[in-house]
Amino acid sequence: MRLTFLGGAEEVGRSCIIVSTEKTRIMLDAGVKVESRNNEYPEVTDREARSLDGVFLTHAHLDHCGFTPHLFAKAYQGKIYATKPTHELLNVQIADYMRLSNPRDVTKEALQRMSKSVKVVDYRKPMKIKDLIVEFIPAGHILGSALIKVTNQGKSLIYTGDINLTTTKLLEGADLKDLSASTLITESTYGGKDDVFPNEKELAKAMVHSIKHTLLSGGKVIIPSFAVQRGQEVLLFLDDFMNSGVLPKVPIYVDGAIGKVLRIHRHNVIFCRKEIQSKILMSDYDPFKSDNFVMVEAKSMRQKIVDGDACIIVTTAGMLTGGPVVFYLKRLAKDSLNKLILVGFQPEGTAGRALQDGAKEIDFHDERLKVSLSVEVFHMSAHADRRQLEMIPKKIAGLQNIFIVHGEKKKAEALKDFFKNKYHVVIPKIGESFNI
Ligand SMILES: [Zn+2]
Ligand SMILES: [Zn+2]
Known part of the structure; x- marks a missing residue:
């Protein structure tokens, strides 16, 4: 498999990763970075959008899903795969995004095609997309949020999206039972050494x-x-x-x-x-x-x-x-x-x-x-703090490689320092590709 990072690298916002083989190309998350002046988008060409075999959303925060209408404006013809709550929250978030940001390239027609293209998926039910197997796993971050596991020829990667391991008032923590993969792509929002949250x-x-x-x-x-x-x-x-x-x-x-x-x-x-x-x-x-x-x-x-x-x-x-x-x-x-x-x-x-x-x-x-x-x-976080981020790799059997995304550069580097003795660790830059 090949990974290409189109957004959310050395930054929080516009998360977007391409996973490809010779036969298949899928996108994990399609986010925007909402800024007061100009929003920033992942670097997706029209050709890239048309070549995709599927778009998989970890959850309905705009930094993970806000780019989806733009994909349809770029003539993406495929499906959006998401859990049922993510689908429902997506409608609310995108309506809000359209009202506040009013992006010129997104037409009504593109929005209509998008709303008809969502395919609801269940947790822990692997599905086949050509030569890839994709599975959603509860991530504990917001209602409907998921980790995404992708497998090709017996090799797997797990992408955290945004993750929380603790049980909160509303949700159970991420379900990390029986996970195995050789590659982990992890968020690092609170990867700094002192990012430890109270109960x-x-x-x-x-x-x-x-x-x-x-x-x-x-x-x-x-x-x-x-x-x-x-x-x-x-x-x-x-x-x-x-x-x-x-x-x-x-x-x-x-x-x-x-x-x-x-x-x-x-x-x-x-x-x-x-x-x-x-x-x-x-x-x-x-x-x-x-x-x-x-x-x-x-x-x-x-x-x-x-x-x-x-x-x-x-x-x-x-x-x-x-x-x-x-x-x-x-x-x-x-x-x-x-x-x-x-x-x-x-x-x-x-x-x-x-x-x-x-x-x-x-x-x-x-x-x-x-x-x-x-x-x-009273800062209430829906993200894993540093202690939890340290624990995640230990829960994944056979893990060798870690890619650190979704965090300011200094947070990602602090987390890399912790992992680097045990794993091969990369902080990817936007536009970089890696074979795994
Ligand atoms: Zn989120
Ligand atoms: Zn996020």
């Missing part, structure tokens, strides 16, 4: 304690969050602590795509953690439909929320780059009673990072914003 439950407890303090003094709490996974995770924690009386009963407003994605989790509950499934089966209680949540269905509700009493607002976008959070933060930032809780990564140079670092005045969506509300960080 999620402890973090949630501390977060809830901080929220309680603000609510009791009459303030409002804004929690900006990604639409997929983190938002639902936060909501379920808040619901638990409210039901057990730790948090006072106030409305939890849900704004942006988080509510829609919450519904997708509900009807794909079979892909969620066993504990949630039995809770729904064994009792009348359904955490996805909790009375504590108030869906913000109309824009007109937003002003009433900021004028109203103490409450919690969980809304997009997680990195404060757009979405309803802009409205809320502009109106609530001046009152020191209020609080902003950051649960996601804030890249350098963004308003979110400035707030995280204690800025009292920021440039925020065409406004110079004075910030008096308090800001706290």
Whole structure:
């Protein structure tokens, strides 16, 4: 087999890998790097797109799936292979992507062809694509996420996509049982030596304690969050602590795509953690439909929320780059009673990072914003931390080669240092190919 890295190499974003033999060419992930000015795409020519025998998506984050409409615009004729939840989340994410980025090359016709081309696959059911066998394995990262294993003539590679080994509020960790392969392509988002995360439950407890303090003094709490996974995770924690009386009963407003994605989790509950499934089966209680949540269905509700009493607002976008959070933060930032809780990564140079670092005045969506509300960080990660990344190769029988992708260069290098004595380790560059 031959591997070609077209994106996601020495960077986070636009993940895209070609696996080929003499007879077959498939693509693993087709992501975009969404930037405030110009999005970056993987380096896929029209000819490459037309030559593919299949596109396999690990999960429905845009850095892994956002390029798929562009592939159809380049006259790709084949199928998109994805799990059922990835398929449903893909529709939400791509609609959002089209609205925000409005890429010129993608026509309505290309989008229609794309929506008819998705083939839903099950976990742990290998399928044949000419002389390749492809298998999806639960990755524990977001609903429907998968590792992808590709085998040709008895030789296998495993690509992590994004991976999480620990069980979270919503999902079981990655299923690493009985894995064997000679090559691993691993993400390295948190590959740095000090990238070690605290236990999620402890973090949630501390977060809830901080929220309680603000609510009791009459303030409002804004929690900006990604639409997929983190938002639902936060909501379920808040619901638990409210039901057990730790948090006072106030409305939890849900704004942006988080509510829609919450519904997708509900009807794909079979892909969620066993504990949630039995809770729904064994009792009348359904955490996805909790009375504590108030869906913000109309824009007109937003002003009433900021004028109203103490409450919690969980809304997009997680990195404060757009979405309803802009409205809320502009109106609530001046009152020191209020609080902003950051649960996601804030890249350098963004308003979110400035707030995280204690800025009292920021440039925020065409406004110079004075910030008096308090800001706290409770970083909940859906990725493996350094300790978990170190463990993954040990779980794969017969492993010889490791390719490190999906991480800033310094993170990838830190991880390479750890693996290099035992394995042949490569940090590929964009455009490079390797025979394995
Ligand atoms: Zn992801
Ligand atoms: Zn990713």
